[in-house]
Amino acid sequence: MKTNKLLIATLALFAVNVPAYSMDGMSSSSFNITLGLLELPFLIMAVVFSFLNAKNLKGGKFGTGMTYLAWGFLVMAVGHLHMQIDYHFGFNLFNTLLGESGGLIAWFIALILTWGLSGWGFYQIWKVSKS
Numbered sequence: 001m002k003t004n005k006l007l008i009a010t011l012a013l014f015a016v017n018v019p020a021y022s023m024d025g026m027s028s029s030s031f032n033i034t035l036g037l038l039e040l041p042f043l044i045m046a047v048v049f050s051f052l053n054a055k056n057l058k059g060g061k062f063g064t065g066m067t068y069l070a071w072g073f074l075v076m077a078v079g080h081l082h083m084q085i086d087y088h089f090g091f092n093l094f095n096t097l098l099g100e101s102g103g104l105i106a107w108f109i110a111l112i113l114t115w116g117l118s119g120w121g122f123y124q125i126w127k128v129s130k131s
Contacts, residue, residue, distance in 0.1 A: 040084065047074050047077050050066060050069050051070045053066050053070075054066035061125075065120075065122065065123070065125035065128070066125070067121070068118070068121030069122065071121075072113075072115075072116075072117030072119075072121060075114045076114045076118075079110050079111070082094070094107055
Protein backbone atom coordinates (compact mmCIF):
# COMPACT_ATOMS: atom_id res chain seq x y z
CA MET A 1 0.00 0.00 0.00
CA LYS A 2 2.88 2.35 0.79
CA THR A 3 4.27 1.85 -2.74
CA ASN A 4 0.93 2.79 -4.30
CA LYS A 5 0.83 6.05 -2.36
CA LEU A 6 4.39 6.86 -3.39
CA LEU A 7 3.60 6.16 -7.04
CA ILE A 8 0.45 8.28 -6.93
CA ALA A 9 2.32 11.13 -5.23
CA THR A 10 5.11 10.98 -7.84
CA LEU A 11 2.65 11.01 -10.73
CA ALA A 12 0.70 13.87 -9.15
CA LEU A 13 3.87 15.95 -8.72
CA PHE A 14 4.82 15.26 -12.33
CA ALA A 15 1.35 16.26 -13.55
CA VAL A 16 1.47 19.49 -11.53
CA ASN A 17 4.97 20.37 -12.77
CA VAL A 18 4.33 19.83 -16.49
CA PRO A 19 2.47 23.14 -16.94
CA ALA A 20 5.04 24.88 -14.72
CA TYR A 21 7.83 24.03 -17.13
CA SER A 22 6.11 25.66 -20.07
CA MET A 23 5.03 28.67 -17.99
CA ASP A 24 8.64 29.20 -16.86
CA GLY A 25 9.69 29.54 -20.47
CA MET A 26 11.19 26.09 -20.90
CA SER A 27 10.59 25.23 -24.53
CA SER A 28 8.70 22.09 -25.37
CA SER A 29 11.73 20.71 -27.20
CA SER A 30 14.00 21.08 -24.15
CA PHE A 31 11.26 19.52 -22.03
CA ASN A 32 11.09 16.61 -24.49
CA ILE A 33 14.86 16.23 -24.27
CA THR A 34 14.63 16.11 -20.48
CA LEU A 35 11.89 13.49 -20.58
CA GLY A 36 13.78 11.49 -23.19
CA LEU A 37 16.89 11.38 -21.03
CA LEU A 38 14.89 10.59 -17.89
CA GLU A 39 13.28 7.56 -19.51
CA LEU A 40 16.58 5.74 -20.03
CA PRO A 41 17.37 5.02 -16.35
CA PHE A 42 13.82 3.78 -15.81
CA LEU A 43 14.03 1.52 -18.84
CA ILE A 44 17.33 0.14 -17.53
CA MET A 45 15.68 -0.52 -14.16
CA ALA A 46 12.76 -2.27 -15.90
CA VAL A 47 15.16 -4.49 -17.83
CA VAL A 48 17.28 -5.34 -14.78
CA PHE A 49 14.33 -6.10 -12.51
CA SER A 50 12.46 -8.07 -15.16
CA PHE A 51 15.48 -10.35 -15.68
CA LEU A 52 15.93 -10.64 -11.88
CA ASN A 53 12.27 -11.59 -11.49
CA ALA A 54 12.52 -14.13 -14.30
CA LYS A 55 15.61 -15.63 -12.65
CA ASN A 56 13.90 -15.82 -9.24
CA LEU A 57 10.86 -17.52 -10.75
CA LYS A 58 13.23 -20.28 -11.95
CA GLY A 59 11.43 -21.17 -15.16
CA GLY A 60 7.91 -22.48 -15.06
CA LYS A 61 5.07 -20.67 -16.75
CA PHE A 62 5.42 -17.39 -14.86
CA GLY A 63 9.19 -17.44 -15.24
CA THR A 64 8.92 -18.12 -18.96
CA GLY A 65 6.47 -15.27 -19.42
CA MET A 66 8.68 -12.93 -17.40
CA THR A 67 11.70 -13.94 -19.48
CA TYR A 68 9.88 -13.01 -22.69
CA LEU A 69 8.90 -9.69 -21.13
CA ALA A 70 12.49 -9.05 -20.05
CA TRP A 71 13.79 -9.65 -23.57
CA GLY A 72 11.07 -7.40 -24.97
CA PHE A 73 12.04 -4.65 -22.51
CA LEU A 74 15.70 -5.06 -23.45
CA VAL A 75 14.97 -4.63 -27.16
CA MET A 76 12.81 -1.61 -26.30
CA ALA A 77 15.55 -0.06 -24.15
CA VAL A 78 18.14 -0.49 -26.90
CA GLY A 79 15.71 1.07 -29.37
CA HIS A 80 15.08 4.04 -27.09
CA LEU A 81 18.81 4.51 -26.52
CA HIS A 82 19.26 4.44 -30.30
CA MET A 83 16.52 7.07 -30.70
CA GLN A 84 18.14 9.35 -28.13
CA ILE A 85 21.56 9.06 -29.78
CA ASP A 86 19.99 9.82 -33.15
CA TYR A 87 18.05 12.78 -31.74
CA HIS A 88 20.92 14.36 -29.80
CA PHE A 89 23.91 13.52 -31.98
CA GLY A 90 22.38 12.86 -35.40
CA PHE A 91 23.93 9.39 -35.58
CA ASN A 92 21.63 6.62 -36.75
CA LEU A 93 23.40 3.27 -36.40
CA PHE A 94 20.83 1.34 -38.42
CA ASN A 95 21.07 3.75 -41.36
CA THR A 96 24.86 3.83 -41.15
CA LEU A 97 25.19 0.06 -41.23
CA LEU A 98 22.27 -0.86 -43.49
CA GLY A 99 21.49 2.25 -45.54
CA GLU A 100 18.30 4.26 -45.24
CA SER A 101 15.94 1.54 -46.49
CA GLY A 102 17.69 -1.22 -44.54
CA GLY A 103 17.68 0.99 -41.44
CA LEU A 104 13.92 1.48 -41.67
CA ILE A 105 13.40 -2.26 -42.11
CA ALA A 106 15.66 -3.00 -39.11
CA TRP A 107 13.73 -0.45 -37.03
CA PHE A 108 10.43 -2.06 -38.05
CA ILE A 109 11.75 -5.52 -37.14
CA ALA A 110 12.91 -4.22 -33.75
CA LEU A 111 9.42 -2.79 -33.09
CA ILE A 112 7.73 -6.05 -34.05
CA LEU A 113 10.22 -7.99 -31.92
CA THR A 114 9.58 -5.75 -28.90
CA TRP A 115 5.81 -6.01 -29.24
CA GLY A 116 5.94 -9.72 -30.00
CA LEU A 117 8.17 -10.65 -27.06
CA SER A 118 6.23 -8.46 -24.62
CA GLY A 119 2.87 -9.64 -25.88
CA TRP A 120 3.88 -13.31 -25.78
CA GLY A 121 5.24 -12.85 -22.25
CA PHE A 122 2.02 -11.25 -21.04
CA TYR A 123 0.03 -13.98 -22.79
CA GLN A 124 2.04 -16.71 -21.03
CA ILE A 125 1.48 -15.08 -17.64
CA TRP A 126 -2.22 -14.48 -18.35
CA LYS A 127 -2.71 -18.08 -19.44
CA VAL A 128 -1.29 -19.41 -16.16
CA SER A 129 -3.00 -16.82 -13.98
CA LYS A 130 -6.48 -17.85 -15.10
CA SER A 131 -5.95 -21.56 -14.33
